Amino acid sequence: MPTVENTVWSRAPLEVLYAVAKDNEKFPEFMSDVKSVTIVESDGRRVVSDWSAIVPTFRLKVRWRQEDVWDDDAHTCTFRQVSGDYDKLEGVWTFREENGGTRFDSRCDYEYNVPTLGPLVKKVVHALVIKNLDNVLQAIAKRAEEVADARG
DSSP: OOEEEEEEEESSOHHHHHHHHHOGGGHHHHOTTEEEEEEEEEOSSEEEEEEEEEETTTTEEEEEEEEEEEETTTTEEEEEEEEESSSEEEEEEEEEEETTEEEEEEEEEEEOOOTTTHHHHHHHHHHHHHHHHHHHHHHHHHHHHHHHHHHO
């Protein structure tokens, strides 16, 4: 199963970046590939949401239900697909103070099989997953910096 690891550093404070990442229902406001995120269950720590996104390269819509478990003390989010278009999707986000800002790390294990298209498509999909996750982290970091700047 492929694993993708991404890291971004943001000048936004840890608590601001963490709060922006945790508020995933707002992702469509600042991530063009994310079409909708709808919370279906939430108890504060555990959130289940329905996602709809688009893979622009293939004009392909993907949908999945995801469970996020947030640890506010450790500043982590463990996530996994409950159902949906991926064969498997799970990982962890970690946030920690670093150099006067916040380091945001993502590790994602995924499986997305297209049986009739084989290994070449798997390489393309892997490159797209890397790019997509990097864009997600960058978008969250940028939004957190805007929020921090607005607060002064």
